Amino acid sequence: MLPKDLTRDLKTRLKSISGQIEGIVKMLDEERSPKDILLQFRSVKSGLNKAEQLLLDEVFRKTLAIQIVKAMDACPGDCGNEERFEAFRQQFPDLKLEELAEKMEEINSLHQWLQEYLKEQKKD
Numbered sequence: 585m586l587p588k589d590l591t592r593d594l595k596t597r598l599k600s601i602s603g604q605i606e607g608i609v610k611m612l613d614e615e616r617s618p619k620d621i622l623l624q625f626r627s628v629k630s631g632l633n634k635a636e637q638l639l640l641d642e643v644f645r646k647t648l649a650i651q652i653v654k655a656m657d658a659c660p661g662d663c664g665n666e667e668r669f670e671a672f673r674q675q676f677p678d679l680k681l682e683e684l685a686e687k688m689e690e691i692n693s694l695h696q697w698l699q700e701y702l703k704e705q706k707k708d
Contacts, residue, residue, distance in 0.1 A: 586639075586642060590639070590642050593638060594635055594638060594639060597634065597635045597638075598635060600631060601631045601635070604624055604631065608624045608625065608628070611624065637681060640681060641681050644681065644684035644685060644688065645676075645679075645684060647688060648676065648679075648684055648691065649676065651688060651691045651692055652669070652676065652691055655672075655691055655698060658695065658698050658699065659698060660705075663698055663702075664701075665694060665697075665698065668694060669694075672687065672690075672691055675687070
């Protein structure tokens with residue numbers, strides 16, 4: 585479920601883009617200059633990219649936050665990676681979208697390692 589403010593922002597952006605597309609159709613009907621039409625296409629493309637970035641950022645951040653919490657909760661306090669978990673937690677607010685996917689993979693592999701570590705601890 586997406587937050588209401590994000591949904592509202594995405595809908596506003598998409599309505600604006602829809603209006604721009606209708607404007608392009610009208611410009612074509614009016615035989616406007618290709619330069620003007622191209623400018624509108626670029627504006628639509630930019631608007632879609634921004635909307636996509638907002639959505640991806642929200643989904644990736646939420647997923648990463650959940651993964652960090654799960655990994656930290658699974659660490660009994662002596663798993664040997666407490667500092668890495670804390671570093672993830674501190675870096676989280678400042679991560680750029682490009683970094684989120686990489687960090688999700690990193691925390692996921694760390695969490696998998698932790699699960700194996702905990703299994704071994706139970707055997708001993």
